[in-house]
Amino acid sequence: MSRQFLFDGQPVPFEDGQTILQAAHAAGHYIPHLCWHPDFPPHGSCKLCIVKVGGRHVSSCALPAKEGMEVESNTPEINGERRALLQMLFVEGNHFCPSCEKSGNCQLQALAYDLEMLTPRFNHFFPDRPVDASHRDMLLDFNRCIFCELCVRASRDVDGKNVFALTGRGIHKHLAVNAESGRLADTDFAADDLAANICPVGVILHKRVGFAVTIGKRKYDAKPIHTVALEEGE
Secondary structure: OOOEEEEEEEEEOOOOOEHHHHHHOOOOOOOOOOOOOOOOOOOOOOOOOEEEEOEEEEEHHHHEEEOOOEEOOOOOHHHHHHHHHHHHHHOOOOOOOHHHHOOOOOOHHOOOOOOOOOOOOOOOOOOOOOOOOOEEEEEHHHHHHHOOOOOHEEEEEEEOOOOOOEEEEEHOOEEEEEOOOHHHHHHOOOOOOOOHHOOOOOEEOOOOOOOOOOOOOHHHHHHHHHOOOOOOOO
16 A cells, blocks of 8 residues: 555655655646756755645655645645745846747746736846857847756756856856856857756747747647646656
8 A cells, every 4th residue: 555645635645755746746736846857856946846744834846755744735825925936036037028939938937827926026126137149059048047957957967068057146146157258159058958958937048949839829828837747747
C-alpha cells in the first residue's frame, strides 16, 4: 500500500524522495511555480509554489512529502500570497505584455491570469536594463528577467557553457553574460542550447521568428496554465 498525504483534503500517493510538488503534479493537482523545472533540483527562489503545512508556509518544490501530511494549496489565503508575489515580480521588472513577443507563451503572464491578478498594486521600479542584440541568432531583453535562474542552471549543468549568472543585490540584482564585454555575441551561446529555450518569460528570444504564431493562438491563449502544465508535465 502506497503512502499518502492530504492535499486540499484529497489523498495523494507519493514515493520516497518525491517533494510535495512532484507528488501533487503526478496525481493531477497543479501548484503554481516559475523557478521549478522537472529536469533540475529544487531551487525555491520564486516562492510561487508555497503551500501551508502544519500552520507553516513552505516551498512545495523543496519539501519532501511525508505520510499523513496535511497540505493546503488552493485556498484564498495562499492564492492571495501568490498574487502578491506576482505583483512584486511585475513591478520589479519592465513587463509590458501587450507589446511583448512572449505574450501568450509567458508563464508569468499566464499565472497572473490564472490567479486573477488585476493590477500591479505596488509602485513600478522601472529599472534601466538595456537590450543585448549582439548575437546573430538570439536577443536578450533583460527588462523581463524574474531571476528564476533557469537559464543559469541550464547553461551550467546541461550545456556546459556557463554563459549566464546573476549579479548584484537588491534593486541592482540583474542577469549578466559571462564575457569580458558583457555581450552575448562574445560567448559560445547557441540557439539550440537548452538555456536558449528554457526561459519562462521573454528574456531570451530567437531572432527572425517573432510573432510567427499570432497572439490568440499561443500556448496559454487556448488553455489556462494549470491545464497546460498538467498535460505537458511542466
